[in-house]
Amino acid sequence: MPAIDYHAVAPELILSGALIAVLCVDLFLPEKRKAWNSTLTALGVLGALGALFTLVGERRTTFGGMFVLDSFSLLFKFLFLAVAVVVVLMSADYLNDSLRSSQGEFYFLLLSSFLGAMLMASARDLLMLFVALEMVSVPAFLLAGFRKTDPRSTEAALKFFLIGVLSSAVMLFGMSLIYGVAQSTNLAEIGAALKARGDDPLVTASIMLILAGFGFKVSAVPFHFWAPDTYEGAPVPVAAFLSVASKAAGFAGLLQVAFLAFGGQTTAWGPGLAILSVATMTIGNVVALTQTNIVRLLAYSSIAHAGYMLMPLGVVAGQGAAIQRQAFAASLTYILVYSFMNLGAFAVVVAVGRKRPWNLISDYEGLSEREPGLALAMLFFLLSLAGIPPLAGFWAKFLVFGAAIDSGTAWLAAVMVLNSVVGLYYYLSVGAKMYLRPAEDPSPIGVPVPLVVAIAVALIVVVAVGVFPDFFNHFAPGATLIAL
Amino acid sequence: MVAVLLAHEEAHATAQAAGFFAGNAWLIPALPFVAVGVIVFFGKRFRGKGAEVGIAATSISWLLSVIILVTRYVGGGGPVVLRSVRWFPLGRDLGLGLGMRLDGLTSIMFVVVTTVSLLVQIYSLGYMHGDRRYTWYYAALNIFTGSMLNLVIADNLMQLLIGWELVGICSYLLIGHWWEEKPNSDAAIKAFITTKTGDIPFLIGVFVLFAAARTFNITEIIHQVEDGNLSHVTLTAAAILLFGGAIGKSAQFPLHVWLPDAMAGPTPVSALIHAATMVTAGVFLVARLFPVFEASPQALNEVALIGAFTMLLAALLAMVQDDIKRVLAYSTVSQLAYMMAALGVGAGNAGIFHLFTHAWFKALLFLGAGSVIHAVHSNNMSEMGGLRKFMPHTYRTFLIGSVALAGIPPLAGFWSKDEILTEAFRVGARTIPAHGSPVVGSIVYGVGIVTAFLTAFYMSRAVHLTFQGEYRGHGRPHESPATMTGPLWVLAGLSLVAGFAGFPGWQKGFGAWVGVGGETRVPEAHLLLIAVSVVVALAGIGLGRALYARVPARDPLLRLGWFHTLLVNKYYLDEFYMRGIVRPIRDRVSAAIGTRKGGGILRYLQSGDVQRYAAALFAGVAILAFLFTKF
Amino acid sequence: MSLAWVLTLGALLFSLGIYGVLARRNAVLVLMGIELMLNAVNVNLIAFDAWIRQGNATGQIFALFIITVAAAEVGVGLAIVLLVFRRRETINVDEVNLLKW
């Protein structure tokens, strides 16, 4: 029996402890003290973060190769925990209305989902990947329907659930076939077995079924339809969680599967993903142009960004190690940067939603008068999402662009540039509303401290990374799964 | 941050030899940005609400600019100073840096930008006094100044692009400064959309150049062009695409429509951004990448013809405007077109010389108009008249600006305009070798002469309608305070003398300092051509005087009949864009993808029916299967 | 016994599940379709497991996990369906379309 490396799983253990603690403590909290749940959750996340710091630079394998701790998984775990902190900060105020009494369950489910995401980053086995994926999804289905009295919220949960379960069934079918072909569920062993086997239509079909499952998770076209409906209906912090942590978890899984298990089949999935990414960014951006609801706009924008993140994976087909590494780093960096800018935008939406719960874009008219700081922060997030230098989003796009150019697929780079211009229109139209239109109701909104902190964290990352993009060079290529 | 950047510096050898001021020219764009930080965070605590911070920073930048220009370039030029820090290395050969390329062109632009910015900021002390967003206004002006200076100093296209976008954003923000009134924010949005239309080809052009040269560095790109490493087709494509951006930014036909509407912004902003600096960015871009354009006669001809067409088109429109700022706006479009046309016929130095002189008298005219508007609270010349008595300083300076613009010697406009016309004539007459076609040279000369006549006419009209005759407005106008008239006199002085910088025959004159595309052609005087220009200008002024000396009850231009109607309606271009392009595209796009109102693909797919989503999911798997297995 | 026959049964159940998911409007029937698809996966896994004859029975364990997760999903799904029913008086999924475009 293999000894268990408890240190390697310490962050996950702390997180599980925290979620059990939240569930139990909540039982004894009087109605007035329910807000303590958020403090407890935040402490748990910070504890896990602390444990994670002790693991920096380590490379450990435990549970028979099923759980691997390396720079890749560390990077994602830091991301997930940082996102968790921000989401908890966002939720603290949001939950103070009708949802007050079920705060304990909310944080419990949120932590379970984050625990799944943490496991996802380390999962090097199809079985583990599947369990982690479900662990991210199942609590998220429930969270999406958390506003029980709001028919839009229940509808969001239903759609999310049906499409989610359906795509995991599709993915599982692919996994079962891969298991049959490779006779193993370990990603590295699958990679070796598939390399030996060569081209086989069954293998490509299975890969495609598995990619469809991840396509749902990262909301790539045409697996994206649930996303706008669900984001709009779900509580805003949950939408933020879905568009950031859940999507990043999907990418964590996708990158591992693509490079570890299917690294020998790049010519089979590369071109397909390239076309998928083009469709994703184009449809996301074009449809975003017509939106009137800010959350829906951000949903389509997050679809478009999934396209940008997928693009590096689309250019690796038949490329050498250097390009593969570059593409990998580009995708990874994009996910990191996107997470913070999108989270920041959602945090602003939560803040504005305090007064205007319908989240219409027209609610942002004159925001610069009502809350100058909030408007400025939102402007920064929007500009970063649009890829305006010198903010973080620009560098992310630049890296992806560079990967496309260096791999000789300049047409993809051109499509991306055009898409960025389309994106600029709708991001800046929100900016123009904030700065160039009068406010209907000029009274200030009042942003509570946790939200200020959440926005500040995101803003600092977006601006700091924008000014010091070199930051990435310290770890992004180092976080290369592919030992090339 | 600066310190960190310097720590990683990869200084070029020239930087050491350049001397302190030139070596540290990066301070010039950096200072306004520092000021922005101070204004945004502490501005309201200052006595002057942040204005003094901006003015102080810009003054230092101005001083540095002048020192650099005088010590290095006046009297025959100095070596190009290159210096850069790597900002973000990437991949095999991608990489971005912050860099500076200090040459004659840069230092001239520095002086233009900082001087006008400084004067405008001083002027705004009076003009914007008591504005509700006063502090923010100064912050925006300083972001603009810093960004424009960054655009000018940039040694690579990415950095240039950053400046390019930032000045654009500042421009929209400042056009919409008084956004409480809807037309103002509409104008800002129109400016945004129109210039962005030009920016799309511009972006693609940058990437075409990058893909071909595999570098963003301007100096290296130019070297590669000169070594003949890049194919003719690539360069033509790149040049034409890049020119798209210049058309948008410098308001050339067919994207000129945003500039007149941009007059919705505060008048000092118009003087700074929409007359003297940002709109010249397009001209600057062509000059900066002149070797790229030079390598492609087709592209050069396009530049020249667009310029020739725009100058006439806009000058005609300027004749029929009642809003004094719109007269000046169309005049700006027309004069920018002169600069473009000059570049198009290969006379880069003449074009930049005109940019230089134009900045002074056009900023002067705008600020003068602002002073008038400040006094009578209206933009319409039909509500002015007789202001000469009430506002002597404004009148005199405005008159100087007008005469300079009309092209009467020895004022500034005469020298630069005449140099452009002479060069165009000589290209047409084949007396100098040119890259473009001689026919194009002749066209530019011919249209240029007609435009010169029109320019003199509309300025004469504007001066008469505004300052002569009887006052037709409300209340009793009064002269503006010294913070406003002071800058007017400074600019008037510059408008009087700036032209001598390019005195024909002066070996070490303007052309030698600037040397667009590395060329230092000494301007030559051609007495017959000078005589023609002067006669034409005097004729224009005379006609204006004849028609408007006594303010007629009915505008005599109405006698032009249908042509007048056409002009008043701006050739129906706005309607054409709206009905012919914007609306059909918008309708078709929204019909295709579907909006909350219309039907379409989106309405079918994103129908809200989750099982249709599921069907699409399987369709996706099928498409993937097709792509993957390549049946 | 031929492996491909068992796998064909898996493919058949999977396809029937797809039909159920796409064609049924009652949410509970849609869930049944999904159960069919998951069972198809289990059939594949067990068949491969028997064919591979490896000591650690990975396929069987995978199938166990799928059964467990499927149970959890059905629980969650029914809770959501009940919630929808309480708000809308219907569980026909094609009538639940407030959110669109």
Added chain:
Amino acid sequence: MTGQEMAFLALGAIAAAGGVAVVTARNVVHGALFLVAVLAAIGALFLLLGAEFVGWVQILIYVGAIVVLLLFGLMLTKAPLGRGALDNQQRGIAAIVATGTFAMLTWLVWHAFGDERITFVRAVRTADIGNALFTSYVLPFEAVSVLLLAALVGAILLAKKD
């Protein structure tokens, strides 16, 4: 044809026919009962393939728990009867998609595994499964336990009236 093959054919026929009945039944309760038949046949198939423990779990959990849950769901939501009430408009598309998927998957598996036979089937002892579950697979096992807890808590929260 061996006995094992005959048994497989019989069970496969039950599962296939039951599957068709599940997705076409006009009465929701009948649909659920057909599902029981399919699941039981699959459970038996697992036993046949030597997966004893999984076979019994299949029958216990699916038939004993999941179907009962589904029936509760049907009862609580007053599901109507009849094809029009149970099927939506895209039946044709669904049929095409399902047929296409079946054809493609069948071709793929026969192409890849047409010659392979399950020759020797040894029953895996339940003890071995348990051993594996609590050694190499203990991490996913624990993870699934958290998942079940989350599903439980969340489902109760959503389903309870308040």
